[in-house]
Amino acid sequence: GAAELGPYRHYMQKEIFEQPRAIADTLEGVQGIVPELFGDGAHRVFKEIDSVLILACGTSYYAGCTAKYWLESIAQIPTQVEVASEYRYRDSVPNPKTLVVTITQSGETADTLAALKHARSLGMKHTLTVCNVATSAMVRECSLAYITRAGVEIGVASTKAFTTQLAGLFLLTLMLAKTRGRLSEDAEAGHLKALRHLPVALQAVLALEPQVMAWAEEFARKENALFLGRGLHYPVALEGALKLKEISYIHAEAYPAGELKHGPLALVTSAMPVVTVAPHDALLEKLKSNLQEVRARGGELFVFADADTRIESSEGVHVIRMPEHYGALSPLLHVVPLQLLAYHTACARGTDVDKPRNLAKSVTVE
Numbered sequence: 041g042a043a044e045l046g047p048y049r050h051y052m053q054k055e056i057f058e059q060p061r062a063i064a065d066t067l068e069g070v071q072g073i074v075p076e077l078f079g080d081g082a083h084r085v086f087k088e089i090d091s092v093l094i095l096a097c098g099t100s101y102y103a104g105c106t107a108k109y110w111l112e113s114i115a116q117i118p119t120q121v122e123v124a125s126e127y128r129y130r131d132s133v134p135n136p137k138t139l140v141v142t143i144t145q146s147g148e149t150a151d152t153l154a155a156l157k158h159a160r161s162l163g164m165k166h167t168l169t170v171c172n173v174a175t176s177a178m179v180r181e182c183s184l185a186y187i188t189r190a191g192v193e194i195g196v197a198s199t200k201a202f203t204t205q206l207a208g209l210f211l212l213t214l215m216l217a218k219t220r221g222r223l224s225e226d227a228e229a230g231h232l233k234a235l236r237h238l239p240v241a242l243q244a245v246l247a248l249e250p251q252v253m254a255w256a257e258e259f260a261r262k263e264n265a266l267f268l269g270r271g272l273h274y275p276v277a278l279e280g281a282l283k284l285k286e287i288s289y290i291h292a293e294a295y296p297a298g299e300l301k302h303g304p305l306a307l308v309t310s311a312m313p314v315v316t317v318a319p320h321d322a323l324l325e326k327l328k329s330n331l332q333e334v335r336a337r338g339g340e341l342f343v344f345a346d347a348d349t350r351i352e353s354s355e356g357v358h359v360i361r362m363p364e365h366y367g368a369l370s371p372l373l374h375v376v377p378l379q380l381l382a383y384h385t386a387c388a389r390g391t392d393v394d395k396p397r398n399l400a401k402s403v404t405v406e
C-alpha cells in the first residue's frame with residue numbers, strides 16, 4: 041500500500057533506492073572468504089570442480105554473464121553461461137567436475153529448475169544456487185547456496201535482486217580463486233574492503249537521479265535505443281536495454297561496442313539515442329573510437345562515464361559523470377543509472393511501471 045511506498049512513486053523506484061541496504065544485508069557477517077558461506081560440504085566441492093556452468097533466465101542470466109568475466113579473470117576457472125530454457129533442451133557435453141550454478145531471484149522459475157534437473161540427470165552433481173528466497177524450491181534442490189538478502193522484490197523488472205546476485209557471485213569468484221591458490225591475502229583484503237564500501241558508493245550513484253530524469257524526458261519520445269558496453273560492462277548494457285524495453289516499451293538492443301561495425305551502425309541516425317557504459321578500464325580507448333563511429337553518423341550519445349575517463353560533453357554527446365572507476369565491482373554501480381533511466385522514461389510515458397504488460401514477476405510455468 042501507499043504507506044509502504046514511503047516517498048516513492050512505485051515499488052521499482054523504492055527497490056532501486058534500497059540497493060545500498062540490500063547489498064549491506066547480503067554481505068552482512070562476511071568476515072573473510074570461507075567455504076562455510078556457501079553451506080555444508082562446500083570446501084570438498086570447490087576442491088573437486090574444474091569448471092562452472094551458470095544457468096538462469098532474464099535479469100538473473102545477465103548477472104551470470106557478468107560473473108563469467110570475474111570467474112575467468114579472477115579465479116581463472118573456465119565458465120559457461122546459458123539461458124536455462126535453451127540448455128534444458130539441447131544436447132551438451134557434460135563434465136562431472138563442473139559446478140552447476142543457478143541464479144534466481146524467486147527460486148521458482150520453471151525453466152531454471154528444469155535446467156538444473158537436466159544438468160543433474162547428465163551426471164553433474166555439484167550444484168549451487170544464488171537465490172533470494174531461502175525457502176524456495178531451488179534452494180531445496182541445490183546442495184549449496186548463497187542466499188541474497190535483497191528482501192521482497194515487488195516490481196516485475198528486477199533491480200535490487202540483480203545487484204545482490206552480483207555481490208553473491210563476486211564472493212563465489214573470490215572463494216574459487218582462493219581454493220585454486222589464486223587469491224593473495226592482500227587481494228582478499230582489498231576486495232573485501234571494496235565490497236564493504238559498496239553501499240556508500242551506491243548512494244553516490246543514486247544521487248545522479250535528477251540528471252538521469254532530464255535524459256528520460258528525451259528518451260520518452262523515442263521508439264528505439266541502442267546500448268553499448270564492452271567487456272565486463274557488456275552484460276550491464278544488456279541489462280540496461282532489457283530494463284528499458286520491459287517497462288517503457290521502447291525497443292532497445294545492446295551490443296558490445298566492437299560489434300557496431302558488423303550491423304548496428306546501419307541503424308544509427310540522429311533519431312537513435314546511443315546509451316554508453318563507459319568505465320575507466322582497459323577498453324576505454326577502444327570504446328572512445330567506437331563512439332567516434334557513432335558521432336560520425338549523426339548518432340546522439342548518452343554516456344555514463346567514470347569521473348576519470350576525460351570524456352566530455354559536446355555537440356551530440358551528453359555525459360553523466362559517475363564516481364571514480366570502481367574496478368572489478370564497477371558493474372554494480374554502472375547498472376544503477378540504467379535502472380533509473382528505464383524507470384523515469386517509463387514514468388514519463390505513463391506505463392504501469394511495476395506491472396508491465398504481458399510480463400510476470402515469477403514464471404513458474406514453461
Ligand code: G6P
Pocket residue numbers: 097098099100143144145146147148149152196197198399400401402403
Ligand atoms: C521474470 C522476471 C524477471 C526475472 C526473470 C527470472 O522474467 O520478470 O525480472 O529476471 O523472471 O526470474 P528469477 O526469479 O529466476 O530470477
